[in-house]
Amino acid sequence: MRRIFIIFPLALSLILGIFIIYFNFKNLNIFKKDQENKITFLEQQLDKNYRRNFPVHLPILLYHYIENVTDERDTIRKSLNVSPFIFDSQIRLLLEKGFTIITLKELINYYNGQSSLPDKPIILSFDDGYRDFYTDVFPILQKYHVPAVLYVTSGFVDLTHNYLTMSQLKTLAKSNLVEIGAHGVNHLNLNYSDPVSINSEIFQSKANLEQFIGKPVEHFAYPMGEYNQNVINLIKKAGYLSAATTDMGVTQSYGQIFELTRIRPGSSQEEYFLSLLK
Numbered sequence: 001m002r003r004i005f006i007i008f009p010l011a012l013s014l015i016l017g018i019f020i021i022y023f024n025f026k027n028l029n030i031f032k033k034d035q036e037n038k039i040t041f042l043e044q045q046l047d048k049n050y051r052r053n054f055p056v057h058l059p060i061l062l063y064h065y066i067e068n069v070t071d072e073r074d075t076i077r078k079s080l081n082v083s084p085f086i087f088d089s090q091i092r093l094l095l096e097k098g099f100t101i102i103t104l105k106e107l108i109n110y111y112n113g114q115s116s117l118p119d120k121p122i123i124l125s126f127d128d129g130y131r132d133f134y135t136d137v138f139p140i141l142q143k144y145h146v147p148a149v150l151y152v153t154s155g156f157v158d159l160t161h162n163y164l165t166m167s168q169l170k171t172l173a174k175s176n177l178v179e180i181g182a183h184g185v186n187h188l189n190l191n192y193s194d195p196v197s198i199n200s201e202i203f204q205s206k207a208n209l210e211q212f213i214g215k216p217v218e219h220f221a222y223p224m225g226e227y228n229q230n231v232i233n234l235i236k237k238a239g240y241l242s243a244a245t246t247d248m249g250v251t252q253s254y255g256q257i258f259e260l261t262r263i264r265p266g267s268s269q270e271e272y273f274l275s276l277l278k
Contacts, residue, residue: 047113048111051110051254052255055251055252056110056251056252056253057250058117058121058122058250059123059263060122060123060124060244060261060262061125061262061264061265062127062244062262062263062264063082063124063127063264063265064081065080065082065130066081066082066084066126066133066137066140067081067083067132068084082265082266084140086267086269087136088140089269090265090269090273091124091140091144092144093269093270093273093274094122095144097120097274098119098120099122099277100118100119100121100122101121101122101123101124101146101147101148102117102118102121102122102123103123103147103149104123104149104179104219104242105218106121107123107242107252108241111254122277123149124146124149125149125150125244125262126149126151127183127221128151128152128153128163128183128187129151129153129164129183130162130163130164131161131162131163131164131168133150133164133172134168134171134172138172138175138177138178141177141178145177146177147178147179148178148179149178149179149180149219150172150178150179151182151219151220151221152183152209153184153185153187153205153223154182154183154184154185154205154212155184155186155187155205156186157169157212169213170212170213173212173213173214173215179219180209180213180215180217181218181220182219182220182221182240183205183221184201184205184223185200185204185205186201188201189223189226190222190227191226191227191228191231192226198230198234199234202231202238203238205220206239206240218239218242219241219243219244220235220242220244221243221244221245222244225245225246225247227243227245227259236258240258242257242258243257243258243259244262245259246262247259247261247262248261248264250276263277
């Protein structure tokens, strides 16, 4: 009986000791995990701050028409046009030279520290919302499985045979290869319009397009490339995440996210085309 009384407290002490060791070990692991999470969060914040403070080399190509112009008298269309054959060759050359065509969403995610950018990133952008984007550009995007952003002037949808139909716009918006951005309602010069018209071009174009396609429209391109600080403030207020200019440049920075630069490649090919991207 005396043995039992001696062994029982020893066993109880041993069990208690094991419990204390386990409890402390568990708390230590929780503490370590908490510290690791804090370090990871700090690293993410530092990385995000770094990304937002240093520019990235990221050409954004600006296109309008991609078609075979048949009316030789249409000089404006001819000056803004690139043939489908040349556009196809430009995309093929970009891929051969190691460029990765990305979306504006990927650029925003990069600045938010949510993902990295690939080597040699580049963006394709198209202004106005012409019908040839659906008939000529979209098949090429599908062929090479590359994305593009299409800035649509909302008041021009279904307007004439020159612009996208509503059905075409909705089809494009369903594709993961096409980002739909806003380009005003009536393509007005925002530097010389009255306040009511400016608000409509910025706010109403977003609302119209979101109603048309049933998804958020988060990017804007200034009609005619015209803008000022008041316009930028309204773009931010409307909830856009970026805005594209026609200012020439091949680098982007977070501080200029509402003044994205672009370049017009036109019908350039081979080495000259590549030189524009440097």
